Amino acid sequence: MMALFARELKLATRVGAGAMTGVLFFLAVVTVVPFAVGPDLNLLARIGPAVLWIGALLASLLGLDRLFQQDREDGSLAILLMSEHPSALIVFVKCLAHWAATGLPLIVAAPIFGLFLNMEAKAIAATVATLAVGTPAITFIGAVGAAVTVTLARGGLIIAILVLPLVLPSLIFGVAASYGAVEDPAPFTQPFIMLTAVTLFLAVLGPLAAGFALKHAID
Amino acid sequence: MMALFARELKLATRVGAGAMTGVLFFLAVVTVVPFAVGPDLNLLARIGPAVLWIGALLASLLGLDRLFQQDREDGSLAILLMSEHPSALIVFVKCLAHWAATGLPLIVAAPIFGLFLNMEAKAIAATVATLAVGTPAITFIGAVGAAVTVTLARGGLIIAILVLPLVLPSLIFGVAASYGAVEDPAPFTQPFIMLTAVTLFLAVLGPLAAGFALKHAID
Amino acid sequence: MSDISAKSRRPAPPKPASIWDYANPTRFLGLANAVLPWLAGAMALAFAAGLWLSFTAPEDYQQGRSVLIMFIHVPAAWLSMMCYSVMALAGLGTLVWRHPLADVSLRAAAPIGAAFTFLALVTGSLWGKPMWGTWWVWDARLTSVLVLFIIYMGIIALARAIEDPLTAARSLAIVTLVGFVNIPIIKFSVDWWNTLHQPASVSRFGRPAMDAAFLHPLLTMALAYTLLFFTLHLMAMRNEILRRRVRSMRMMAAREAS
Amino acid sequence: MQLVAENLAVDRGERRIFEGLSFSVAAGMALVVTGPNGAGKSTLIKAIAGFLTPSAGAIRLDGLTGEARPVREHCHYLAHDNALKSQLTVDENLSFWWQFMGAPRANIEEALERVGLPGIGELPVGYLSAGQKRRVAIARLLLNERPVWLVDEPTSALDKASETRFAELVHEHLDRGGIIVAATHQALGLKDAQSLGMGTPLPNPSPQGGGAHESPTT
Amino acid sequence: MQLVAENLAVDRGERRIFEGLSFSVAAGMALVVTGPNGAGKSTLIKAIAGFLTPSAGAIRLDGLTGEARPVREHCHYLAHDNALKSQLTVDENLSFWWQFMGAPRANIEEALERVGLPGIGELPVGYLSAGQKRRVAIARLLLNERPVWLVDEPTSALDKASETRFAELVHEHLDRGGIIVAATHQALGLKDAQSLGMGTPLPNPSPQGGGAHESPTT
Ligand code: HEM
Ligand SMILES: Nc1ncnc2c1ncn2[C@@H]1O[C@H](COP(=O)(O)OP(=O)(O)OP(=O)(O)O)[C@@H](O)[C@H]1O
Ligand SMILES: Nc1ncnc2c1ncn2[C@@H]1O[C@H](COP(=O)(O)OP(=O)(O)OP(=O)(O)O)[C@@H](O)[C@H]1O
């Protein structure tokens, strides 16, 4: 399993672009928002967590469709699934590697983008924490979308459609927790715990469902 | 060439009910935003153009990376390039088909989504106009990225670094022009003309560069 | 669906022994054909009664005639949720019992559910204009219906995208079930979301204490809608089965030639 | 150990590909599946590998000690595709499979030598010719211990020398008590092997009449 | 008409695959390129098809009337891949190439009949077996008029009957005055063909010594 993780990471970084595309897309989102909102720095700071979350969410969608497709096309998927390792575990490891290659860079970049948006340090810290806890959920649920569309040549958009409604809870709790850290009446801990719970739940459900779907994708 | 256009369109629409998928994705993005920024209608109306543009950008990017890859993997690309048709023309036609399948439906649907975001009629009209003029540029420059990825199996980074910075001007001019149509001091015509110029420029440069890159992609 | 065509050729046992025998597509077609006229008739009656009750209902002191929209809107909203439950059940049927009809049922229900959801959205928004003065607000309930609509459409898009019915069946079932897990979550999370930062602009939205004068037409209409759903669903299932047969016969013909 | 198929039927798309197929292959034996294009050779192999669920009948691996595990976990599968990543080097590719599959048998350098490609490990797979890729894929079978080899047109793209080398590997595997099921159009140079000739697939979906007909010759 | 290569050298990666290669193939003749895996057969074909630029020498098509066009525009190329989209039906795939390539010769129904797959047009390509796909790919060559056929292991995955059928198609094409360059490990059953045996490639990147050696037999 470590071997699988290492291979996935190697592929992701070698074929490259994965991480950078995500970060650059993130940058694009962060860059246009000030144009739309106008020069109101307070407003900008206020919607900062929301912008970071939306940026990260959308950036995570890029490249999700390749999660299993390449393995299927070159025949690796069949052999992976024949092994004694449970398919859900294989999916889980692939998700982790995918997240490490694409999600992690976003989180590293988020503080800098937070500065662009004139956010306070505390808000930035809270947002980064929520992103770190929340974005894996996108990958886990994205895996279901990727597994279900693995036979399609261009599944990217369909995956995004299937994934977006399902990640709403993460988005809501993530943004709520980020706000909670700065605005006084709003709590931080409670939504943060919920966010963690959602991620953990999807970390189980996603790989199970995706693994199940993949079993029938080889023919 | 008409045959190529028809085939691309068929592939794009067969795999995932093309037009509908793009529109749905757009709808999903528009729905997700209020969850993050909150249901404040005034704020939504202000960031409306940015939301529509970001949605359109992402919809164009998802699936673009596979513009040539599939053709290369199944061997079609070699045969396409052997024909007497210039490679830039082939790229151009493929881009047009891709845009017709994914970009056009977005533009048709944008006004309705503008209503969701509580945008004024004038802002909606301006945004739709900028989308119509601006989104082809995303496809054209995206084609370069797609061609380069096809070539550089181990190239890394280059697409992202190449494509998104080039798309950023379109995005910024587009949002600026939409914004200019409603807010008084900001101009509409000037960014709009710039946007048109960028698109025209990329419509020439993109296919030429992509075609050139593709010639070296078969080995 | 190979099982459909294969099973259909099996000599039928003399008597249907249990409800499961209706699962045989051929027998199902027979049953559907027999039931459909009755169902359609009952639906027509229910609609006639419902509409008559609705139009003779008193005007609401607050809403005026526009209360009529309620009789279209509320049942549509209910049905949009019921239909998804039917699909989730069918999804279970596909995955657990591997029943070919379950998949047919899921596929057939999706567009109907989407249509009801769309109707709820449109009528709600038509109602919203006179009531709240705007077509759309990002209110919890409205938004969750919109999300439901997106889920429906995603399922439809997926169904269209995958050529092979067998592959599609499992994918659809999985997505439907995963989506079902999410439906309560959407409902709750949307509440959290709203209470968190919305100075409610929609305070008038809420459950009006319902008068019997409104309740009766509403319930009748709900019954009519339910019958409509089952009629459409049966018809759509029948079409789907026939479509699959045509498809497999065409493939067979193409192959036999070679 | 014995690989047994009993009264097997497999459907694909809307069609029954074959039915009533029974065979048993004992340890140390090879089963060579032949037949025209579209007969269902690959389908049979995929069914044994567990990717297609038989509509009737069953596939078992008899006479194994230890806890019962699905047949597929005892198998190596060499499909039409090579299951290699062209961006990674030969070494990286093989060492991944070596670690992932468990039950290591040979090391990578040895395996590459056995397929006649010593010292090629550093090259990215994308740099190899069709036949070289196929040979690297064959080397994968040597890395880990699996009693059953399921190979689908293993010698496609191989030159004559490599074909001979492959036949040697096969014999060695059989001598060690392994089982091989091979779908092929080409003589694999196996001295004694059962052969299973598949006819053209059933013309219609009705389960009447046998499509595949075993000819249990030795 | 005559396909001529003069003193050809091709590099791939950082390595010279062959050099000093010369041959000429007249109309109505076939050139069969043989050699072990990695010898450079596919490389030669790709160079003729224009995908690899020779580091030295040139490839010409002599004796054609009309304006000069690159060699590749006179060629059909059948690579290891089939250039078929599995989501589209056989008809859709073939009719696209038919329209795209210009100079139509046969219609799709005829072409499918020639490869022994009549009436298969409605099926999605994804439903075909490996050999059936290959045969559809061969049918593509019949659709449009191209004097030169470049085929790379054309008979891989074909059953015996289809191999014979392919040999017929080849002879027919030659009789019509065509040229064929085929890279192959298997006897194609061509009665008279020039053969070009390629050795193992040059061992090191420095361009010294000949790697490929032509044996112009008939
Ligand atoms: C697009 C806008 C709207 C949507 C999507 C929508 C959605 C829904 C849904 C899903 C339900 C069923 C709730 C349940 O039973 O749990 C419902 C019920 C109802 N809606 Fe709407 N609605 C919309 C607009 C409106 C408007 C403008 C009004 C009137 C002011 C309204 C009045 C009602 C009433 C009275 C009920 C019945 C509540 C009950 O007794 O359960 N809706 N709506
Ligand atoms: N994915 C699929 N869906 C539906 N039918 C399929 C699929 N793949 C193959 N078939 C059909 O199943 C039959 C058997 O295919 P299979 O690939 O097993 O043949 P094969 O004996 O391996 O042939 P070949 O020698 O060409 O490889 C063929 O008629 C084919 O059309
Ligand atoms: N993309 C590439 N980059 C660099 N080197 C390559 C590439 N493709 C092939 N080579 C090398 O070029 C040499 C010739 O390869 P080629 O594919 O022409 O061989 P071939 O004669 O067709 O062999 P086979 O019979 O296996 O198909 C091989 O040694 C191979 O390693």
Ligand SMILES: [Mg+2]
């Ligand atoms: Mg096969």
Ligand SMILES: [Mg+2]
């Ligand atoms: Mg080759």
